[in-house]
Amino acid sequence: MPREIEIKLRIASAPAMREALTHNGYIVHHPREKEVNLVFDSPAVRLIEHGQLLRLRRIGARTILTYKGPAENAKHKSREEIELALDDGHDLETILDRLGFSPIFRYEKFRAEYNRPGEEGIVTVDETPIGDFIELEGPPAWIDETAHQLGFRGSDYITLSYGALYQRHREATPGAPRDMVFLSPSIHPIE
Numbered sequence: 001m002p003r004e005i006e007i008k009l010r011i012a013s014a015p016a017m018r019e020a021l022t023h024n025g026y027i028v029h030h031p032r033e034k035e036v037n038l039v040f041d042s043p044a045v046r047l048i049e050h051g052q053l054l055r056l057r058r059i060g061a062r063t064i065l066t067y068k069g070p071a072e073n074a075k076h077k078s079r080e081e082i083e084l085a086l087d088d089g090h091d092l093e094t095i096l097d098r099l100g101f102s103p104i105f106r107y108e109k110f111r112a113e114y115n116r117p118g119e120e121g122i123v124t125v126d127e128t129p130i131g132d133f134i135e136l137e138g139p140p141a142w143i144d145e146t147a148h149q150l151g152f153r154g155s156d157y158i159t160l161s162y163g164a165l166y167q168r169h170r171e172a173t174p175g176a177p178r179d180m181v182f183l184s185p186s187i188h189p190i191e
Contacts, residue, residue, distance in 0.1 A: 004068065004081035006137040008158040008165075009147065014110075014125050014132040017150075021114045021123060024149060029122060032112035035059050038093075039163060040101040053161070054101065056089055059111075063089030076140050077159035107162050107180035121146060128162065129180050130169045 011017045040054045041047045047054055051070030056063065062085065069080035086092055096102075110127040121138025123146065134150075136143045147157070158165070166180040177183070 002081055003078055004137060005076050005078045005140060005143070006135050007076055007143055007147070008126075008133045008135050008160070009150075009152050009156050010158065011125075011132045011134055014127045017125050017132070017134060018112065018114075020150065021125070024116075026114040026116045026123060028112060029115045030111075030113040032110055032125075033059050034110050035108065037107045037109075037162075038103040039105040039107075040096050041104045042100050043102070045104065048104075054096075056092065056096075058089060063087075063092070065089075065092060071159070073159050075154065075157065076143055105163055105166075105179060107166065108182055109162070129182055130166060133158070 036058045038056045040056065053066070053068040055066045055068070057066065065084045065086055067080075067082045071077050071079040108129065112125045114123045114125070115121070119138070119142060121136060121142040124135045124137070126133045126135060136146050138146075144154070147153075160168075162180065169180075170176045170178075
């Protein structure tokens with residue numbers, strides 16, 4: 001089965017990182033778009049309890065259903081990932097509801113994807129309500145080399161999901177909303 005191998009890195013500025021990627025020969029693979037992600041689980045949170053994820057992602061008119069298996073946390077996060085593009089995500093939400101799954105967490109981000117011709121990995125620049133990050137996804141050696149080229153060390157690697165990062169944020173920020181969403185439409189307008 002296909003495996004996702006990735007890390008996250010916290011960055012100070014998404015525009016500065018996009019400029020650095022372009023300077024280092026990366027090209028836009030997918031332009032910057034807003035994503036709305038819904039994580040589904042049963043009332044007993046059976047999936048999360050077993051380290052699994054069932055997510056519906058909306059990007060413009062596109063909808064992607066993703067299943068992620070339990071993560072092998074080491075230097076890089078590695079897990080089974082199966083994705084399916086859908087024409088109508090609303091129908092799928094109804095199907096999931098009928099099967100006993102409901103949304104338990106919503107998170108939003110603006111994402112742009114970059115790659116460098118001839119390389120196997122993808123760099124995403126993510127702007128989230130809790131700060132900006134990049135994700136490096138690809139073979140472990142490529143991840144390490146790319147992180148080094150961009151000025152990061154292994155100690156900077158983050159293998160937590162956005163859900164786990166947001167949970168930490170909520171613990172440190174009383175009154176933070178339940179979901180990781182932009183509170184104002186004027187925040188992070190499309191450039």
